[in-house]
């Protein structure tokens with residue numbers, strides 16, 4: 001039976017392309033593996049798969065009685081359903097260690113870099129010494145451009161940049177910044193998309209001191225793409241999600257990748273946590289956070305500290 005490889009729920013480009021690239025690497029190693037996705041593709045990921053000629057991975061959200069590997073996460077809240085009723089064989093990641101545990105030793109390969117694509121490059125080249133096919137390199141390059149927001153994110157490391165340049169050569173992408181802008185434009189498309197789908201395009205639930213906190217993020221080439229009416233509709237949907245999911249807070253980061261900052265929309269039981277975390281006061285349900293672009297590095301840690309006391 002083929003091993004399933006899955007990224008996190010509300011998949012982004014990194015989660016989808018890392019599943020494909022790790023499946024390709026497994027095949028190089030003589031292991032039968034199938035890349036999966038745990039949700040709908042965002043428009044950026046769809047563009048990336050089309051450009052490099054890959055089919056859309058199968059939709060799988062349950063790993064009961066399956067052998068599987070995880071990429072781009074190790075948190076239960078983002079993992080497939082019944083993660084404990086299947087057998088986890090490997091984790092390849094670039095986040096903090098999550099709360100998934102195993103009863104047997106596994107492959108666990110993680111680095112504090114900006115993208116799973118960068119970690120996979122090191123696995124291919126340094127660990128397993130396998131060549132990367134040009135179209136797989138294209139996927140990994142795209143993931144790095146996406147996760148590091150064209151190398152502007154606080155999560156970006158010199159390794160990400162060096163690996164992206166190496167991958168661009170393998171993939172035959174002459175102008176990676178131009179390709180990155182094309183991807184960013186696709187990612188920014190919001191017109192005609194239901195508020196719920198916009199929030200879930202890149203959404204994660206976190207456990208902060210025992211409270212469920214949801215944080216979505218939209219990366220936009222301009223905040224003007226979100227009209228006043230859309231903002232109201234997004235807040236209404238967030239209020240619904242807060243009640244339905246028994247969440248303490250639901251946040252939505254509207255990140256302007258050109259201005260390099262985030263307008264944070266907040267629906268919360270305790271507005272003081274926002275002030276405590278960012279030293280900025282909410283104006284109604286919103287606050288501008290200059291320089292904040294990364295959920296992982298600039299949103300989650302200060303919020304966790306604020307929730308902890």
Ligand SMILES: [Mn+2]
Pocket residue numbers: 014015072094114115116147
């Ligand atoms: Mn990632």
